[in-house]
Amino acid sequence: MKKPAWFVFFSFLAISCLNEPDCYLLNNNVIGLYFRVLGFGSDVMPIENIQSPAALPGYFYSDTTLTEFGIELNPIDEEAAFIFDHGDSVHNLSLTYDRKVQFVSEECGERYIFTDLKVNEYDFDSVQVVNPTPTRPASVNINIFRCPTTNQMGLTFSTATHVDGIKVDAKPIVLKDHEITSVYLPVNPDTTVTTYTFDFGGNVTKMLRVKYTATPKRLGLACGIRTFFTALAIDSTNLTAATVSATAVVDPFVKNIDATK
Amino acid sequence: MLLSIPGLAQKADSVKVKADTVKKDYRPTGIRFGTDLIDIVKSSYDKTFDGWELNADIDFDRYYLVVDYGYWARNFVDESGGQYDNKGTYLRFGADVNFLTKDPEKNMFFFGARYARSVFTENLSFRLEDPIWGTVDTNLTNSNVRAGWMELTTGLRVKIWKVIWMGYTARLKFGLSLGDTDYMTPSDVPGYGRADKESYWGFNYQIFVRFPVRKAASIPLKK
Numbered sequence: 272m273k274k275p276a277w278f279v280f281f282s283f284l285a286i287s288c289l290n291e292p293d294c295y296l297l298n299n300n301v302i303g304l305y306f307r308v309l310g311f312g313s314d315v316m317p318i319e320n321i322q323s324p325a326a327l328p329g330y331f332y333s334d335t336t337l338t339e340f341g342i343e344l345n346p347i348d349e350e351a352a353f354i355f356d357h358g359d360s361v362h363n364l365s366l367t368y369d370r371k372v373q374f375v376s377e378e379c380g381e382r383y384i385f386t387d388l389k390v391n392e393y394d395f396d397s398v399q400v401v402n403p404t405p406t407r408p409a410s411v412n413i414n415i416f417r418c419p420t421t422n423q424m425g426l427t428f429s430t431a432t433h434v435d436g437i438k439v440d441a442k443p444i445v446l447k448d449h450e451i452t453s454v455y456l457p458v459n460p461d462t463t464v465t466t467y468t469f470d471f472g473g474n475v476t477k478m479l480r481v482k483y484t485a486t487p488k489r490l491g492l493a494c495g496i497r498t499f500f501t502a503l504a505i506d507s508t509n510l511t512a513a514t515v516s517a518t519a520v521v522d523p524f525v526k527n528i529d530a531t532k
Numbered sequence: 533m534l535l536s537i538p539g540l541a542q543k544a545d546s547v548k549v550k551a552d553t554v555k556k557d558y559r560p561t562g563i564r565f566g567t568d569l570i571d572i573v574k575s576s577y578d579k580t581f582d583g584w585e586l587n588a589d590i591d592f593d594r595y596y597l598v599v600d601y602g603y604w605a606r607n608f609v610d611e612s613g614g615q616y617d618n619k620g621t622y623l624r625f626g627a628d629v630n631f632l633t634k635d636p637e638k639n640m641f642f643f644g645a646r647y648a649r650s651v652f653t654e655n656l657s658f659r660l661e662d663p664i665w666g667t668v669d670t671n672l673t674n675s676n677v678r679a680g681w682m683e684l685t686t687g688l689r690v691k692i693w694k695v696i697w698m699g700y701t702a703r704l705k706f707g708l709s710l711g712d713t714d715y716m717t718p719s720d721v722p723g724y725g726r727a728d729k730e731s732y733w734g735f736n737y738q739i740f741v742r743f744p745v746r747k748a749a750s751i752p753l754k755k
Contacts, residue, residue: 326664345665372672373717373728374616374656377580377608381658384717 297375297382299405301341302366302412308522309397309416309490310497313338315523316417319356341409344368346383350391364398364415365391388412397493418494419522422460424481424503426467426528427453429512438468455524460485460498464506471532479513479530480506483520503527558592559746561638564689564697566740571602580608583722587738594633598644600624604652604722613659620652620677622723628685640689646703650679650722672716679721682707689740697740706731 585602628644
């Protein structure tokens with residue numbers, strides 16, 4: 272009687288262990304894109320909209336700014352093209368990838384597995400695939416680089432100040448607004464000192480001389496040689512006050528000098 | 533000589549023979565053929581599964597050469613109306629080592645290993661409805677996909693009545709390798725299970741018929 276009892280026990284054990292499929296997380300079709308400034312760090316890009324000619328009418332993103340974001344690949348095809356409208360410019364990015372279908376279970380249905388992500392065409396300054404396999408949750412798969420603007424220094428007035436005009440090394444620059452809280456001023460890459468002359472109106476003109484170290488660097492084929500400005504310091508000024516708050520010119524721009532008329 | 537026949541006839545009551553001093557005989561004593569009852573039961577109540585398995589082993593003292601051959605077919609309809617079907621065969625061969633060496637009826641508690649191969653074909657048809665990219669009907673087939681894997685086994689074989697034996701085998705399957713496929717990743721491998729699992733537990737509950745080949749030397753009882 273012992274043997275039959277054991278075999279009945281093991282039969283129940285066997286039936287309870289019959290394979291049942293799990294319901295997995297499904298498609299890994301979302302890729303991560305990261306806007307960056309070559310030679311610096313993250314970028315904040317204005318986005319009017321992002322769309323794809325192959326997608327149904329609508330936008331992936333609209334009226335926003337993006338740094339790191341996800342976008343869905345097309346499971347119907349093995350390529351996807353995207354149009355980035357920044358408002359004042361438009362860029363295109365075309366991707367190819369491998370995709371395979373796998374049946375998961377009656378409850379979950381099918382899933383798509385995306386691999387071997389490649390950039391087919393682009394007209395950004397530079398594009399880099401850092402991970403050719405989309406993950407779930409999404410991580411960064413593609414870095415999109417913009418060549419930096421390295422010759423713009425940020426100056427901030429302590430209060431909104433009326434400025435009729437500004438000259439940089441005796442050359443006037445165009446001002447969008449004459450009531451200025453902050454302004455980005457060009458830095459001369461050919462010398463180690465730039466002189467800024469502020470016309471505040473009413474025959475009030477004041478000067479600010481900024482000295483710095485200018486170092487040319489090659490940023491690959493896309494960006495060529497750019498001059499990096501560091502060690503910013505006030506050389507001389509007759510403004511009421513002027514202090515350096517950031518000694519390096521970076522992109523995206525930062526406030527380098529705090530000034531008081 | 534200790535083992536001279538006349539001498540043994542006179543002194544049988546007083547001779548103690550230790551089992552471990554008996555010379556090992558690796559000649560087979562029997563061949564077992566069996567089948568997995570779980571596959572039969574599962575095929576009768578699970579409408580998505582149809583399968584069977586045949587088993588055979590032959591003994592060489594405490595070592596057994598084992599061969600299994602089976603067939604699995606699966607048929608699923610998912611909640612969105614997609615259909616998946618898969619059918620194929622598998623073959624396992626390997627060896628077991630019996631650790632009940634002193635059992636006069638050769639009941640077994642064993643550990644073993646297998647190498648397995650499978651050939652299967654699968655079909656998938658479904659409608660993809662993507663809110664961004666649109667809708668498309670898809671039909672895909674993988675034909676004659678080959679797979680291989682390893683197994684570690686353990687289990688029991690117990691003599692129930694005369695030539696009828698029953699037993700179970702627990703198997704840890706691992707090391708799955710799949711042949712290349714184009715547009716569909718295999719979902720299920722006959723004999724193994726889900727293709728996206730790195731290892732898999734399996735369980736067989738078997739009934740055998742043993743055909744004796746020769747009479748094994750009996751182990752004398754201690755007196």
